[in-house]
Amino acid sequence: MYGMRHTPRMLEMKRLSLSIGVGKKRVLAVSSVSLCLRPGRVLGLVGESGCGKSLTAQAFLRLGEYQGVSREEGDILLDGVSLFTMNEAQLRAVRGGCIAMIFQEPMTALNPVFSIGSQLTEVIRLHLPLDRRQAVERARMLLRDVGMDDVEGVLAAYPDALSGGMRQRVLIAMAMSADPSYILADEPTTALDVSVQARIIALLRRQQRQRGLGMLLVTHDFGLVAEMCDEVAVMYAGEIVETGSVREIFDDPRHPYTRALMACRPEVVPHGQPLAAIPGQVPRPGQWAEGCRFAPRCPLADASCRAPVRLDAWRRGGHSARCVHGART
Numbered sequence: 001m002y003g004m005r006h007t008p009r010m011l012e013m014k015r016l017s018l019s020i021g022v023g024k025k026r027v028l029a030v031s032s033v034s035l036c037l038r039p040g041r042v043l044g045l046v047g048e049s050g051c052g053k054s055l056t057a058q059a060f061l062r063l064g065e066y067q068g069v070s071r072e073e074g075d076i077l078l079d080g081v082s083l084f085t086m087n088e089a090q091l092r093a094v095r096g097g098c099i100a101m102i103f104q105e106p107m108t109a110l111n112p113v114f115s116i117g118s119q120l121t122e123v124i125r126l127h128l129p130l131d132r133r134q135a136v137e138r139a140r141m142l143l144r145d146v147g148m149d150d151v152e153g154v155l156a157a158y159p160d161a162l163s164g165g166m167r168q169r170v171l172i173a174m175a176m177s178a179d180p181s182y183i184l185a186d187e188p189t190t191a192l193d194v195s196v197q198a199r200i201i202a203l204l205r206r207q208q209r210q211r212g213l214g215m216l217l218v219t220h221d222f223g224l225v226a227e228m229c230d231e232v233a234v235m236y237a238g239e240i241v242e243t244g245s246v247r248e249i250f251d252d253p254r255h256p257y258t259r260a261l262m263a264c265r266p267e268v269v270p271h272g273q274p275l276a277a278i279p280g281q282v283p284r285p286g287q288w289a290e291g292c293r294f295a296p297r298c299p300l301a302d303a304s305c306r307a308p309v310r311l312d313a314w315r316r317g318g319h320s321a322r323c324v325h326g327a328r329t
Contacts, residue, residue, distance in 0.1 A: 009079055011037040011060065011099065011182050011214060016074030018055055018064065020285060027286035028072065030055050031238045037182055037214040044229035044246075045218045046261065050282040052238040053218045057184045060216070061095050097127040100175035102204075104187035106167035110159040116170055117155030120177065127178035142173040146203055165196035169203065176207060182214045189224070201227060222265050226250065234258045237283055237293035240311060244319035254314050254321035257294045292323070300325045 018030040030052045058064045076083045103109040121135040143151045146169040189197040232249040234242040242255040253259045260278045280297040292309050295301040304324050314326025
């Protein structure tokens with residue numbers, strides 16, 4: 001259905017809500033989220049840990065269903081075709097073939113009992129009509145593309161013999177193995193040493209631009225957003241609270257949560273001064289405040305924040321914020 005010769009024009013999440021089990025009941029963990037990915041563009045999904053970013057990213061491949069996550073409403077459309085109407089065979093063609101994912105912890109994404117070569121060639125042959133010899137040659141090419149020097153040594157190695165940076169390069173090669181149109185990168189540098197992060201970021205950026213990929217970049221790092229992204233969606237407590245271009249978000253953030261995140265960046269803190277922090281913590285699913293979910297932590301909160309707030313409570317062109325005080329500067 002989808003493969004190397006088909007390039008979908010759009011991957012769209014429309015008002016998707018997801019629930020998880022908490023005790024004997026189910027509660028929303030992602031609430032009416034809409035996102036749009038296009039070829040050649042990078043969308044950054046930003047927020048603190050516990051905001052629902054990873055659940056949202058995994059929903060594009062329906063991966064959360066294996067961990068008991070359920071869709072309550074909404075849809076995900078690939079060129080207008082709902083992923084929720086696809087059977088298992090169709091989903092297998094989409095996963096890795098059209099949409100691939102790079103996870104944040106490579107040791108949990110790679111099987112420790114199989115060599116890198118066997119895992120990489122298995123993925124290749126799952127999606128492409130190649131025999132074993134052809135798959136091995138493609139694996140060599142992919143590893144060279146991601147900057148591996150000792151290709152034969154990496155193919156023969158097991159995951160625990162590689163450094164964190166090398167394992168992440170293997171995952172990137174694996175994600176690119178069937179020439180996908182879209183990449184979901186979930187905190188792809190979090191588990192890596194600082195010295196390795198810059199090289200992985202440069203590699204991701206190069207692969208995305210050379211291949212014209214649409215990408216969802218899940219991160220809490222605004223520095224990475226500035227380097228990689230075209231648009232940004234800021235997430236808090238399971239919902240999108242602000243969207244806009246990178247320039248709009250950086251130059252004119254309108255939601256208090258976005259401003260607070262921006263103030264926590266190390267590069268904006270004077271040398272020798274303590275890093276800024278947002279008081280309190282992200283509420284767990286089922287414990288969200290009525291109205292604006294950020295209100296309990298927000299210095300601008302007042303009685304007007306107790307009513308439900310739409311994402312376009314403040315809007316200017318394609319820039320919108322879920323805040324009744326968004327007009328404040």
